[in-house]
Amino acid sequence: MINNPSKKFTPQRTADGSQTFFSEEFGELFHSHHGAKQEAELKFVQPTQLEIKARSATICLLDVCYGLGYNTAAALTAIWQANPYCHVRWIGLELNVNVAQAAIAQNLLDEFPESVRQFLANLAIDLKVKTEYFDAILLIGDARKTIQQVREFNFLVDAIFLDPFSPPSCPQLWTIEFLERVVSCLKPSGYLATYSCAAAVRTALIAAGLHVGSTVPIGRKSPGTIASFSAKNIPQLSQQEREHLQTRAAIPYRDPSLSDSAEVILQRRQQEQQISVLEPTSRWKKRWLSSSEMS
Numbered sequence: 145m146i147n148n149p150s151k152k153f154t155p156q157r158t159a160d161g162s163q164t165f166f167s168e169e170f171g172e173l174f175h176s177h178h179g180a181k182q183e184a185e186l187k188f189v190q191p192t193q194l195e196i197k198a199r200s201a202t203i204c205l206l207d208v209c210y211g212l213g214y215n216t217a218a219a220l221t222a223i224w225q226a227n228p229y230c231h232v233r234w235i236g237l238e239l240n241v242n243v244a245q246a247a248i249a250q251n252l253l254d255e256f257p258e259s260v261r262q263f264l265a266n267l268a269i270d271l272k273v274k275t276e277y278f279d280a281i282l283l284i285g286d287a288r289k290t291i292q293q294v295r296e297f298n299f300l301v302d303a304i305f306l307d308p309f310s311p312p313s314c315p316q317l318w319t320i321e322f323l324e325r326v327v328s329c330l331k332p333s334g335y336l337a338t339y340s341c342a343a344a345v346r347t348a349l350i351a352a353g354l355h356v357g358s359t360v361p362i363g364r365k366s367p368g369t370i371a372s373f374s375a376k377n378i379p380q381l382s383q384q385e386r387e388h389l390q391t392r393a394a395i396p397y398r399d400p401s402l403s404d405s406a407e408v409i410l411q412r413r414q415q416e417q418q419i420s421v422l423e424p425t426s427r428w429k430k431r432w433l434s435s436s437e438m439s
């Protein structure tokens with residue numbers, strides 16, 4: 145039964161007409177106000193090249209922070225448009241199942257095909273779906289714990305969607321230690337996509353063995369990040385972006401026991417920044433601002 149907890153979430157329309165929720169707990173929208181559906185398609189599905197990967201018989205996906213289900217809905221739509229017979233094996237990680245249930249109860253996924261919506265409605269209630277073409281498990285709990293289960297299943301994936309709230313609001317899911325575990329689930333030929341271009345996030349992905357590049361910015365100035373084990377699949381960072389990774393902003397979030405609170409993780413990073421010999425990020429910003437004014 146889909147009932148009361150979903151009432152906590154009030155839909156808000158984004159610029160592309162699709163709707164999202166606001167999180168009181170994290171003080172953020174669940175998606176960019178430029179467009180929830182557009183963000184899923186352009187920041188997650190296209191960069192991970194799922195339409196091309198759909199030519200194979202099976203695709204494996206890991207959705208970190210399933211939320212309302214937009215990224216997965218957009219992925220399934222693109223995959224089955226490209227190849228209706230592609231078998232999708234999927235694991236999603238999410239703290240609060242009420243979010244997914246509220247999205248279904250309030251018809252937020254109505255712009256996706258009926259078959260996709262039906263699968264995701266079943267997933268929000270049963271936490272698993274097993275059909276000929278979709279084999280899915282939604283693991284509910286702190287992703288720092290549930291990622292361990294994914295590793296125990298030996299589940300290696302073609303694409304990872306990394307979509308927590310922003311690093312200042314939810315640093316737990318952007319740490320060196322967590323991202324190392326997430327990346328260990330990626331196939332050698334796989335892609336990880338995230339909306340964030342934060343230097344600290346990119347440093348953590350590089351530390352986990354990935355090459356990182358920018359995705360095309362949509363609606364707002366900053367791009368997202370696409371990452372893979374192979375440099376040849378990834379667009380090169382610009383000089384400005386490479387220099388950003390040499391500043392104090394690139395000092396990563398750390399959570400050695402994978403159990404610290406957001407406050408402790410933020411404080412630990414701040415202390416590391418205070419004693420760092422790296423260039424202050426404000427100086428880097430000023431340098432690039434003045435060079436863009438000159439050109």
Ligand SMILES: C[S@@+](CC[C@H](N)C(=O)[O-])C[C@H]1O[C@@H](n2cnc3c(N)ncnc32)[C@H](O)[C@@H]1O
Nearest residue numbers: 209210211212213214215238239286287307309
């Ligand atoms: C930006 S939203 C994700 C939006 C989602 N990808 C979509 O397409 O609708 C972030 C999600 O992370 C979840 N979350 C927050 N902390 C978490 C944690 N420690 N472990 C797992 N999920 C978490 C929130 O409940 C929220 O649904």
